[in-house]
Amino acid sequence: MLNLQPYQNPTYFLLLGLGLLPIMVGLLNGKRFRVYETVISFLFLLLTFGGPKWQEGLALIGYIVFELCILYAYLYHRRQKNSGSVFVLAVILAILPLVIVKLTPALSGHNSLIGFLGISYLTFKVVGIVMEMRDGLIKELDFKEVLHFLLFFPTISSGPIDRYRRFLQDYNKAPSKEEYIQLLGKGVFYIFLGFLYKFVLAYFFGSVLLPKVGHVALFDGGISWALVAYMYVYSMDLFFDFAGYSLFAVAISYLLGVKTPINFNKPFSAPNIKEFWNRWHMTLSFWFRDYVYMRFVFFIMKNKLLTNKVTIANLGYLVLFLLMGFWHGVTWYYIVYGLFHACAIIICDAWLRFKKKHQAKLPSNKATHLLGIVITFNVVCFSFLIFSGFLDTLFFRN
Known part of the structure; x- marks a missing residue:
């Protein structure tokens, strides 16, 4: 089975274009094709977590089941009574898988079997829902809506981190034609800017300059001008690579009619x-x-x-x-x-x-x-x- 990491190669973008085209046509006409959107989301999740990554796929499924149980158990408790201790327990349980994944390499030298790409960002989303239930801002949870929010494929691996209520405001309705045309324009612009950032500038700093200055810095040892050069080159690589990825995630969200928050602002x-x-x-x-x-x-x-x-x-x-x-x-x-x-x-x-x-x-x-x-x-x-x-x-x- 084909396995593709999000926004890493031309094949992924080609499949994105083909898969999103019917959705874009529907949104231009003020309609959401719910079933088709669900199928496309599933297929792209399968591309990311299938094939050689099947163990991560199973971990993702187990994680979603576990977190949904926590969310609905806490929601049930909120309807019965208000207890701070149960809120704390819900938060602890929600972050427990992430804690295990982060501590396992330090303790055993091996990656955790329950880890998968994007577990941090999913955990942040779940904890956000628990927090807002505690504050009384979220009073009900729709099973399908929660799944769509958690498994929103453009942002699942590395964000940006959206908020549940804000996400549903976009996902539960189709934007007007004028609004969607604006989203399309911004989305296309962010895609081109993302290509510049990730595949030109990040490549130049990370693959061309960084190995050279890093080799010289290691050869010199200690504090040197090569180390200073490495500092600046690495910083540019880190920014352009992650900002480029984030631009792709935001752009694809826009094409889906969802105004995912921007992640970097100069x-x-x-x-x-x-x-x-x-x-x-x-x-x-x-x-x-x-x-x-x-x-x-x-x-x-x-x-x-x-x-x-x-x-x-x-x-x-x-x-x-x-x-x-x-x-x-x-x-x-x-x-x-x-x-x-x-x-x-x-x-x-x-x-x-x-x-x-x-x-x-x-x-x-x-x-x-x-x-x-x-x-x-x-x-x-x-x-x-x-x-x-x-x-x-x-x-x-x-």
Whole structure:
């Protein structure tokens, strides 16, 4: 059986074009072909998780069954009574498969049998539903709608991370002809931009430049200009590869009449690190902000564990970015990467408070704005050097 990873080769895009054409014609005429859309979704999931990836396919099926049981059990409980302990249990159970998948390589040296491509992003979606049920924003769950949301094939492997209620607003109706024509225009533009990012720029930085500067940096050892070059080249490769993939996912969603949130918004033009995280991998950043940081801060304040707002915010940043580091993997460089960004945001917050207090005495013009962009860019690139794991290869070779 043919196995194709999403957005990796021309065959996948050719099959996408052929498969989506009837859907596009229907949407141009204000109609959704539900059965056909379901069949196409199933076929593309089969392309991703079938053939040599059949074990991942079975893991995906088992995971969906497990998470659906959690969602409907918690929904049933919500109808009976409101208990915070059951909410916590539902969240723990929802993230348990992801925790097992992340910890297994560190503990055994082998990948978990229950792991599959996209388990993180599916888990984020499930936890988001549980959180919004807890808040009373989601009162009912339709089985088919939940399946369509979780298994939405354009974004299943690497996001962007949509929200359940926002997704249903698009998926349960066909857009007007004028609105869909606009979506088509944006979708086509994002496809071409994605090709530029992923198959031209990411290839140039990741496959042409990166091996060369990486080889020189390893040969030199220690801190050198080659290591600095590696830092910048890797950062560009990381951005263009992931941003290109995200553009494809958003574009295909648009062709399906679903306005999946954009994931990147000129992150390297951010004037400070806080603004950077409002532009980089935005759906993940906002997910962690809404479901981890804000709830952690609220819990601390509600229970009066701390009273100083600055201390609470800083502790929240440490928890937030440590979790984000551990999510990437249980290795020292991912954890240090998380701590680095937590410290960077804490320092940024302190600077913004100082700047606000002394704004009459401090210059604020295009030059200072540009300086902020340059400093932020270099801080981010250094963090990506840590994230790359190259320092582990460089300084901890046998």
